[in-house]
Amino acid sequence: MSLTSDDFEEFVSSDPDDDETVPFGQALSELGLDVEVDSVEAVRDVRERF
Numbered sequence: 001m002s003l004t005s006d007d008f009e010e011f012v013s014s015d016p017d018d019d020e021t022v023p024f025g026q027a028l029s030e031l032g033l034d035v036e037v038d039s040v041e042a043v044r045d046v047r048e049r050f
Contacts, residue, residue, distance in 0.1 A: 014020070
């Protein structure tokens, strides 16, 4: 069995709900989350749970 570009046609077609005027990097940054974690405190919490 081999894959051809026809096999992926439904996945690469444009989505009418997408706003293609927004640059890709900006769209990705809107999805990103800023998470501040005190890693030492997080490790202590995990150790306490065990």
